[in-house]
Amino acid sequence: MLSTLEWTGSSVRLLDQTQLPTKIALVDISTPLQMHDAIRRLVVRGAPAIGVSAAYGACLAAMNFQGPLPVARQAVLDAADYLATSRPTAVNLFWALDQIRSVVRRSVATSVETLCQELLAECHRLFEEDRSRCRRIGEIGLAWLLERVKHRPITLLTHCNAGALATIAYGTALAPIYVGAEQGVAMEVYSDETRPLLQGSRITATELSRAGIPVTVLCDNMAASLMREKRIDAVFVGADRIAANGDAANKIGTFPLALVARHFGVPFVVLAPTSTIDATLPDGRGIPIEHRNPAEVVEPFGLKTAPPGVAVYNPAFDVTPADLITAIITEKKAHAAPFRF
Amino acid sequence: MLSTLEWTGSSVRLLDQTQLPTKIALVDISTPLQMHDAIRRLVVRGAPAIGVSAAYGACLAAMNFQGPLPVARQAVLDAADYLATSRPTAVNLFWALDQIRSVVRRSVATSVETLCQELLAECHRLFEEDRSRCRRIGEIGLAWLLERVKHRPITLLTHCNAGALATIAYGTALAPIYVGAEQGVAMEVYSDETRPLLQGSRITATELSRAGIPVTVLCDNMAASLMREKRIDAVFVGADRIAANGDAANKIGTFPLALVARHFGVPFVVLAPTSTIDATLPDGRGIPIEHRNPAEVVEPFGLKTAPPGVAVYNPAFDVTPADLITAIITEKKAHAAPFRF
Numbered sequence: 001m002l003s004t005l006e007w008t009g010s011s012v013r014l015l016d017q018t019q020l021p022t023k024i025a026l027v028d029i030s031t032p033l034q035m036h037d038a039i040r041r042l043v044v045r046g047a048p049a050i051g052v053s054a055a056y057g058a059c060l061a062a063m064n065f066q067g068p069l070p071v072a073r074q075a076v077l078d079a080a081d082y083l084a085t086s087r088p089t090a091v092n093l094f095w096a097l098d099q100i101r102s103v104v105r106r107s108v109a110t111s112v113e114t115l116c117q118e119l120l121a122e123c124h125r126l127f128e129e130d131r132s133r134c135r136r137i138g139e140i141g142l143a144w145l146l147e148r149v150k151h152r153p154i155t156l157l158t159h160c161n162a163g164a165l166a167t168i169a170y171g172t173a174l175a176p177i178y179v180g181a182e183q184g185v186a187m188e189v190y191s192d193e194t195r196p197l198l199q200g201s202r203i204t205a206t207e208l209s210r211a212g213i214p215v216t217v218l219c220d221n222m223a224a225s226l227m228r229e230k231r232i233d234a235v236f237v238g239a240d241r242i243a244a245n246g247d248a249a250n251k252i253g254t255f256p257l258a259l260v261a262r263h264f265g266v267p268f269v270v271l272a273p274t275s276t277i278d279a280t281l282p283d284g285r286g287i288p289i290e291h292r293n294p295a296e297v298v299e300p301f302g303l304k305t306a307p308p309g310v311a312v313y314n315p316a317f318d319v320t321p322a323d324l325i326t327a328i329i330t331e332k333k334a335h336a337a338p339f340r341f
Numbered sequence: 342m343l344s345t346l347e348w349t350g351s352s353v354r355l356l357d358q359t360q361l362p363t364k365i366a367l368v369d370i371s372t373p374l375q376m377h378d379a380i381r382r383l384v385v386r387g388a389p390a391i392g393v394s395a396a397y398g399a400c401l402a403a404m405n406f407q408g409p410l411p412v413a414r415q416a417v418l419d420a421a422d423y424l425a426t427s428r429p430t431a432v433n434l435f436w437a438l439d440q441i442r443s444v445v446r447r448s449v450a451t452s453v454e455t456l457c458q459e460l461l462a463e464c465h466r467l468f469e470e471d472r473s474r475c476r477r478i479g480e481i482g483l484a485w486l487l488e489r490v491k492h493r494p495i496t497l498l499t500h501c502n503a504g505a506l507a508t509i510a511y512g513t514a515l516a517p518i519y520v521g522a523e524q525g526v527a528m529e530v531y532s533d534e535t536r537p538l539l540q541g542s543r544i545t546a547t548e549l550s551r552a553g554i555p556v557t558v559l560c561d562n563m564a565a566s567l568m569r570e571k572r573i574d575a576v577f578v579g580a581d582r583i584a585a586n587g588d589a590a591n592k593i594g595t596f597p598l599a600l601v602a603r604h605f606g607v608p609f610v611v612l613a614p615t616s617t618i619d620a621t622l623p624d625g626r627g628i629p630i631e632h633r634n635p636a637e638v639v640e641p642f643g644l645k646t647a648p649p650g651v652a653v654y655n656p657a658f659d660v661t662p663a664d665l666i667t668a669i670i671t672e673k674k675a676h677a678a679p680f681r682f
Contacts, residue, residue: 021648190654193638193646195536195560201639201647209648216652219536219638221561221594225630225659228596253562255569256601263600289566297534297560298542301644305534306542307362307550311557313531318566 001211004049004165005056007124010063012056014044017165020202031064032057032079039086039093042197046166047240047276048134051096052126054083058100059119065112072112073104076119088288089249089317090240091278096126130168133273133331138175141236141271142185144327144334145176148267149233153186153214157223160194160251161203162238162271172271173236174204177213188214190232194251195220196296196314220253227264234326235261239272246322246339247284248272252315258324267326274330277341284319292316342552345390345506346397348465351404353397355385358506361543372405373398373420380427380434383538387507388581388617389475392437393467395424399441400460406453413453414445417460429629430590430658431581432619437467471509474614474672479516482577482612483526485668485675486517489608490574494527494555498564501535501592502544503579503612513612514577515545518554529555531573535592536561537637537655561594568605575667576602580613587663587680588625589613593656599665608667615671618682625660633657 006013008028016025018041027043029035035057038044044053061079065072080097087093103122109115145154162173170178177187189208194200201217208215218226226232235257239248248254248270261268281287294312298305306312328335335341347354349369357366359382368384370376376398379385385394402420406413421438428434444463450456486495503514511519521528530549535541542558549556559567567573576598580589589595589611602609622628635653639646647653669676676682 022645192562193536195534195562198646201651205651206648209651214652216654217639217647218654219561219593221533221536221597222654222656222659224597224600225593225656226654228659252560252566256562256565256597259565259600259604260597298558301646303642303644304363305539305642306558307547310542310546310550311555313557313559313563313567315563315566318563318569 001164002207004168005044005053007056012053014038014053015165016043017045017203018043021206029057030060032061032083035060036083036086039083045199046161047090047092047238048130048167048172048273049165050087050090051092051275052123052130052168054086054093055096055100055123055126057083058097059116059123062112062116062119069109069112069115072115073107076104077101088290092273092275095275099126127168131170134167134170134172134175135179136331137172137271137273137329138170138179140334141176141329142179144269144329145234146185153188155188155190155231155233157190157192157226157232157235158204159192159200159237159254159257161199163204163207165203165207166238172238172273174208175271176236178211181211181213190216190218190226192220192223192253192257193217194253196300199251223257224260227260227266232266234267234269236269236271239270239276240317241287242270242272242277242328243281243284243287244279244341245283246325246328246337247319248325248328249284249287249289249317249319252318255318255320258320262324268324269327269329270325271329274332274341279341284321287319290316342505343548345509346385346394348397353394355379355394356506357384358386358544359384362547370398371401373402373424376401377424377427386540387502388431388433388579389471389508389513389614390506391428391431392433392616393464393471393509395427395434396437396441396467397464398424399438400457400464403453403457403460410450410453410456413456414448417445418442429631433614433616436616440467468509472511475508475511475513475516476520477672478513478612478614478670479511479520481675482517482670483520485610485670486575487526494529496529496531496572496574498531498533498567498573498576499545500533500541500578500595500598502540504545504548506544506548507579513579513614515549516612517577519552522552522554531557531559531567533561533564533594533598534558535594537641540592564598565601568601568607573607575608575610577610577612580611580617581658582628583611583613583618583669584622584625584628585620585682586624587666587669587678588660589666589669590625590628590630590658590660593659596659596661599661603665609665610668610670611666612670615673615682620682625662628660630659631657
């Protein structure tokens, strides 16, 4: 399997996901500035993965620091503030940076070196925790499926990439598939290509086919036809931020997919770690939606697809209202509506 | 304005729509074989435009013919049969070829030359009729809008291309916009890019911006976000085949768009000439859906977007059930549900 992120001892080695599926390119990140750029350009993406990446990014501020301890502490806090501006929607980013800020505040280190060790230990902990949380999401999600779907293969539809490459390992929406594969449960996946950045065809199809899971790619607007043909047992997606009432922000296109699933009575399941839940927001209206560069739509990967100078609408996320969600599966449990976390 | 199709005196000059938006390339078609290929490769596309094109294609069989009259007649009928295999979904194709077959059967010509003149006259009649029918659809569609939407600009969302370049002139879904522009009614269009072949960004955005109509391109999966923001007054789309009950086949992605429009109470209107109505089909279940080359999805315009060898699902059309359609506007009238033609 490909690794999303590895600590080399002095830098963070990221798989450059902008190069998939044509190239497996690794990039070494040694400064908070480079990490900010990598997150913004989607070299690393997926709410859990950018949380862990940003934490390491803030840690790099201390590791690169030459000077007295109080200034080093401030440098880490400044780096955390800066990294928090890399993307607006995923709450895991802010959550992971808060863990780093807590380490700085709680730290009893008497040298920059010790502070670095404490920060690095916290990053490694976040890394390991993400892996084990995703594994747990996979186990709970698989149990949820096995209770409800008796035929084989179980056929899931997913959108964007909420797989191993959106996290440290296993993924969120795809975790039940990997855990199922380990246990010999026959699974099959339809993957929306997910315009504009094609994470579904470039990333999800790549990681699933490398893992030997049968995967079929379709354009986002074809999912309704699949469901009309009764070929989908459930829709499994990730989330970037979940409000207290269960409204869930995820990659653009998730909300209309939920509407289609509801029309056909197909269960629509959101899988995400509890760090994705933003208890400060009563509902989805408060979730900021990132609007990205028009070129992503009209010059995808350098291809000119529209007349020059045309106006473009390019929100990167949408919010699926809780009442369209059958279950929200975290590392703790499968929540059913009405959602209370 | 760009012309979809022109008769040069000895050939059909088509705008090569596969080259838009980067190139305005014209291609001369001199044989039924070339026309079959042009229709199959979508050099010319749009249900009304392929009907007229196919008619000219069959006519070319007679014009190229050297030999006795009865064999010439058979050559035209054979060409019509062959051209009918170029694409399966649009019924206008079969309808236009039936007009050509009638000319052959009714013909009292005593020479191949006279037969050619009769056929060519029929093609020119189909050409002019398409233009005037589309103009009429535009007038009826505009009146429908002006009755219901009082603010300006009127903002429409469309999918794929049902514009001038899908017909001889004016288009179907876009005809009310062109007629409105002539009459000084402020209009604005959001155009779904329409994966996989991007007719919305490549063709609709090109023809509207050339005509001076404000147009904004979005990915298909973003339309729900637009409607949630209450930015759309109505969805206007074309159709490739309409069953007797009003179920309407159109470009893939139309059906989920209708579901989204229904969710937000946005009127969803199908505009098409009566030649699109297939009275032989009681409902949409009988409409054959073309499945096209996987490369359209995973190698769009030469760009590799998925790992090699991945499976692909690529239906070119879907069927919107009549109960999601607010009105069906033909050159005769605006039909309201329940539809009876």
